[in-house]
Structure formats: C-alpha cells, structure tokens
Amino acid sequence: MRVPHVLTVAGSDSGSGAGIQADLKACSARGVYCSTVITAVTAQNTLGVQGVNDVAEDFVREQLKSVLSDMHPDVVKTGMLPSPGIVKVLCQSLKEFRVRALVVDPVMISTSGDVLAGPSVLATFREELLPLADIVTPNLREASALIGGVPLETVADMRSAAKLIHNIGPRNVLVKGGDLPASFDAVDVLFDGKEFYEFRSTRIKTSNTHGTGCTLASSIAAELAKGASVPSAIKIAKRYVESALEYSKDILIGGGRQGPFDHLMNLKNNTLNVSVPRPFDPSKLLLYAVTDTKMNKKWGRSVSVAVKAAIEGGATIIQLREKDADTRDFLEAAKACLEICHSHGVPLLINDRIDIVLACDADGVHIGQSDMPARVARSLLGPDKIIGVTCKTPEQAEEAWIDGADYIGCGGVYPTNTKENNAVVGLDGLKTVGLTSKLPMVAIGGIGISNVKSVLEFGVPNLKGVAVVSALFDRESVLAETQNLLRAVMDSVKSEQNQAR
Ligand SMILES: Nc1ncnc2c1ncn2[C@@H]1O[C@H](COP(=O)(O)OP(=O)(O)OP(=O)(O)O)[C@@H](O)[C@H]1O
Ligand SMILES: Cc1ncc(CO)c(N)n1
Numbered sequence: 197m198r199v200p201h202v203l204t205v206a207g208s209d210s211g212s213g214a215g216i217q218a219d220l221k222a223c224s225a226r227g228v229y230c231s232t233v234i235t236a237v238t239a240q241n242t243l244g245v246q247g248v249n250d251v252a253e254d255f256v257r258e259q260l261k262s263v264l265s266d267m268h269p270d271v272v273k274t275g276m277l278p279s280p281g282i283v284k285v286l287c288q289s290l291k292e293f294r295v296r297a298l299v300v301d302p303v304m305i306s307t308s309g310d311v312l313a314g315p316s317v318l319a320t321f322r323e324e325l326l327p328l329a330d331i332v333t334p335n336l337r338e339a340s341a342l343i344g345g346v347p348l349e350t351v352a353d354m355r356s357a358a359k360l361i362h363n364i365g366p367r368n369v370l371v372k373g374g375d376l377p378a379s380f381d382a383v384d385v386l387f388d389g390k391e392f393y394e395f396r397s398t399r400i401k402t403s404n405t406h407g408t409g410c411t412l413a414s415s416i417a418a419e420l421a422k423g424a425s426v427p428s429a430i431k432i433a434k435r436y437v438e439s440a441l442e443y444s445k446d447i448l449i450g451g452g453r454q455g456p457f458d459h460l461m462n463l464k465n466n467t468l469n470v471s472v473p474r475p476f477d478p479s480k481l482l483l484y485a486v487t488d489t490k491m492n493k494k495w496g497r498s499v500s501v502a503v504k505a506a507i508e509g510g511a512t513i514i515q516l517r518e519k520d521a522d523t524r525d526f527l528e529a530a531k532a533c534l535e536i537c538h539s540h541g542v543p544l545l546i547n548d549r550i551d552i553v554l555a556c557d558a559d560g561v562h563i564g565q566s567d568m569p570a571r572v573a574r575s576l577l578g579p580d581k582i583i584g585v586t587c588k589t590p591e592q593a594e595e596a597w598i599d600g601a602d603y604i605g606c607g608g609v610y611p612t613n614t615k616e617n618n619a620v621v622g623l624d625g626l627k628t629v630g631l632t633s634k635l636p637m638v639a640i641g642g643i644g645i646s647n648v649k650s651v652l653e654f655g656v657p658n659l660k661g662v663a664v665v666s667a668l669f670d671r672e673s674v675l676a677e678t679q680n681l682l683r684a685v686m687d688s689v690k691s692e693q694n695q696a697r
C-alpha cells in the first residue's frame with residue numbers, strides 16, 4: 197500500500213515548536229509519512245534563537261539524494277534554507293528528481309523577529325527556488341522582503357504583495373496574516389495568477405503560536421500529497437492550525453513570549469492524557485456491576501443513583517449497559533457516573549458504545565461478539581483504554597487476546613432474564629475458556645449470592661471475579677445487596693487461597 201509522503205527540507209528547532217520537528221508532527225497528525233533533510237541546526241527556545249549551525253552543502257546534497265532517489269516523496273516542502281549554496285543544491289536536486297508538488301515556506305524572519313536566512317538568500321529564492329514552486333507561503337515580513345521592503349499592514353496590502361510575488365514565478369502565493377496587527381480574524385490571502393481567495397479563521401487568543409507557519413506549510417503539503425487541490429489543501433491546513441491552537445491555547449512550555457503548541461490534539465482522549473495512564477489492574481474485576489436501564493426504571497432510580505449505591509456497597513468496577521437510552525441522555529448519565537466512579541477510584545466502562553467512551557473520556561469499553569471488533573475498538577480508543585470482550589469459546593478468547601483486549605467476560609454461566617436467547621456455557625464452559633486464555637476473566641450470567649461460591653471456587657486460576665446485573669440492580673436496596681455479595685465474594689476468594697496453600 198502506498199502512503200502519501202512529504203519530504204521536508206528544513207532546519208531543526210531544538211525547542212521542537214517549529215522547523216523539522218513541527219513538520220514531522222503536523223504530517224503525522226494529518227496521516228502522512230514525512231522524511232526529513234536537515235539544512236541547519238538551531239539552538240532555540242521560547243525566548244528566541246540563540247544559535248544557528250548550517251549543515252555543509254555537500255551533506256545537504258547527500259541527504260536529498262538518499263531520500264529522493266529511493267523513497268520518492270509525493271511533495272517536497274521547504275523551510276529554513278540558511279545559505280544561497282543550500283538553495284542551489286536543493287534546486288539542482290529537484291530538477292534531477294521530479295516530485296508532484298513543491299511547497300516553499302520562504303523562512304527568513306520568524307515571528308520572534310530572529311533572522312533565519314539573511315538577505316543573501318533572498319536573491320536565490322527569487323531567481324531559482326520560487327519559479328519552481330507550486331505554492332509559496334510568506335508571512336508578512338517575508339512577503340515584504342520579497343517585494344523590496346514595502347511594509348504590509350492591511351489585507352489590501354497583502355493582496356498586492358501576493359500579485360507581485362506571483363510575478364516572480366510560483367504557481368500560487370499565500371500571504372499569511374498571522375502577524376497582521378490588530379486584526380480580529382487570522383486572514384491569509386491566496387493568489388493563483390487569476391483570482392484572489394481569502395482564508396479566514398478565528399484568531400485564537402494565545403501566545404503559543406511558535407511554529408504556526410511551518411505547520412501550515414507542511415499541512416498544505418500533506419493535503420497535496422493526498423491529492424487535494426491547492427485551495428482545499430489550504431482550507432484544511434488552516435482549519436487544522438486553528439484547532440491545534442485552540443486546543444493548546446493554555447499549555448505552558450518555557451518562559452518566553454511565544455510558546456509551542458500541541459499538534460496531536462486528535463489524541464486528546466487517549467494517548468495524550470496528561471495524567472500518567474495506569475495499566476489495567478485485573479483485581480478490579482472482583483465485583484463487577486453492570487447496570488440495566490429496565491431495572492433502574494422499574495425501581496424508579498436514575499443510573500447515577502444506582503451506580504453510586506453499588507460503589508458505596510463495594511463494587512470494584514462499573515459497566516454502563518444502557519440499551520434503550522437516547523444517546524444524549526446516555527452521555528449525560530455517563531458523565532455523572534464517571535465523576536462518582538473516579539472520586540472512588542473505580543473504573544467506568546461503557547457497553548458497546550465507543551462514541552460514548554470518547555465523548556466522556558470513560559475508562560474503556562466492553563464489547564460483545566456482534567459489536568465493534570476489539571481490534572477496531574483498540575485503534576479508535578488508543579493504547580490506554582480498557583477493552584473487555586465477551587467470549588463463549590477458546591477461539592473467541594484467543595482472538596480477543598490477539599486483538600489487544602485487557603480482559604474477557606465469559607458466560608452465561610447460569611440462565612438469566614437479563615439477556616434473552618443467551619446461550620448458557622455453564623461452569624464447564626467457563627473453565628474451558630479460562631484455562632486456555634492468557635487474559636484475566638470475569639464470569640457473568642445469573643450469578644448471585646446463592647451461587648457465587650460455586651463459581652469462584654471452581655478452580656479457574658485466571659477468574660478474577662464475577663459480573664452481576666440483577667443480583668444488585670433488580671433489588672430494593674442496591675447498597676445492601678452489594679455489601680452482602682461482596683462479603684460472599686471475599687469469603688470464596690479466601691477459601692480458594694487457603695486451598696491453594
Ligand atoms: N492566533 C492565531 N489564531 C489563529 N490562526 C493563527 C494565529 N496566528 C497565526 N495563525 C495562522 O497560522 C498560519 C501561520 O501564520 P503566521 O503568519 O504566523 O506564519 P509565520 O509567521 O511564518 O509563523 P512562525 O511563527 O512559524 O514564524 C496562518 O494561517 C495564520 O493565519
Ligand atoms: C528551524 C526553524 N525553522 C523555521 C522557523 C520559523 O518559525 C523557526 N523558528 N525555526
């Protein structure tokens with residue numbers, strides 16, 4: 197399978213907000229492969245640029261050849277090109293190895309005011325690189341430098357600059373207005389030789405804008421590599437920058453005036469949780485309470501009231517199984533339950549509904565054999581969430597393990613009214629699945645105070661607990677029933693441990 201591929205030819209930013217590092221993060225966030233040719237190494241942080249070390253021209257040439265001759269990127273995106281010699285080397289390589297599109301971010305002066313490519317580079321940009329470009333993306337100061345130093349202060353100025361820069365030879369010119377003083381929106385102007393387009397987004401109130409230019413250019417390159425037209429690539433890229441800025445407007449990295457932002461905000465709900473993710477603790481399966489809409493209705497309780505009582509009675513993990521609820525009500529209930537669960541250190545899982553897990557950032561999902569496959573659930577939820585799978589056979593348990601489940605639920609152990617037409621596997625079925633699986637297991641189906649002993653003392657080492665619905669929720673007092681059942685569970689666990697000695 198071919199993947200869209202952008203090669204970035206740019207400088208390294210030690211602070212990782214801009215340059216090569218921003219390009220890698222932006223392309224990754226946008227689902228595009230990114231290779232890198234490094235032209236300079238900068239010592240840089242949120243205060244500014246403290247030092248620059250150019251990479252030798254010959255070595256830039258060597259990197260270009262390595263990537264272009266073998267990996268065939270779709271699009272080349274350029275950033276910091278610190279010397280006329282390096283610009284020339286790049287132009288030669290681009291003529292030797294053709295690519296589908298060239299995006300030139302004519303990095304000269306950063307928003308912080310630091311010079312990244314001096315006036316000597318300007319002429320080579322104009323004469324050699326810009327004529328090869330499909331799109332060039334100067335910021336205000338760079339656009340001004342390209343047209344001889346006329347200051348740009350309004351959108352009208354940006355339009356005239358775009359037209360003048362177009363005469364230098366690039367197919368498209370995007371003059372970026374991120375640094376436009378006193379503008380309410382963030383406006384960028386595109387000129388394609390015939391028409392002007394304006395791209396507007398809300399100006400996010402944040403000082404974390406270091407690297408917006410690099411990010412915009414590599415996101416444009418990423419969309420072009422996927423096959424988008426120039427205007428739609430800009431539209432998507434701009435929307436991406438806007439949402440990344442919005443998402444990271446309050447993050448604090450460094451003590452300077454302009455901080456970096458977070459490119460991977462689409463992982464907000466899983467891998468980028470600021471709290472350290474805890475690995476799933478199988479002992480949490482001990483007394484696993486599963487809610488039921490009909491039972492709560494019958495007893496006139498809201499789901500959060502029922503969950504609170506179960507937790508206070510000693511339930512060690514909760515699963516919300518709301519088959520009949522409207523999505524909006526379900527989400528509100530899940531949020532309320534999550535707060536209760538987390539204040540007691542109890543994980544909250546959602547039955548079947550990955551969307552609800554993502555929307556409320558619950559701890560995980562429990563899926564059945566006809567729900568979303570565990571492998572797909574894992575790719576949607578990321579590495580941190582708990583995934584449990586109902587399995588009736590060793591084959592299903594094996595598949596759950598391969599697909600990255602954290603535990604399996606096995607049942608029905610006994611007949612039950614909660615699930616109609618649910619095949620009973622019995623204690624023997626439970627044992628067959630348990631003994632062949634590497635995963636921790638919880639037993640489910642018709643379990644209550646009268647039979648919990650026979651289940652837990654049946655001699656299945658990876659059986660970590662029992663999951664119950666009716667025994668807790670189809671009762672007058674959820675709290676008292678949970679307390680009683682917990683006592684019975686603890687007794688069985690103790691006697692199992694004694695037998696094992
Ligand atoms: N505060 C903001 N809110 C929304 N969009 C912004 C903001 N600041 C910049 N942008 C957008 O980010 C993109 C990059 O613009 P900008 O003019 O800052 O480039 P630049 O100066 O080259 O960036 P760099 O800071 O990397 O040097 C543009 O699309 C611009 O409109
Ligand atoms: C290496 C590098 N490239 C580009 C920019 C522009 O933001 C920067 N600050 N640093």
Ligand SMILES: [Mg+2]
Binds near residue numbers: 306335375405408409
């Ligand atoms: Mg800027």
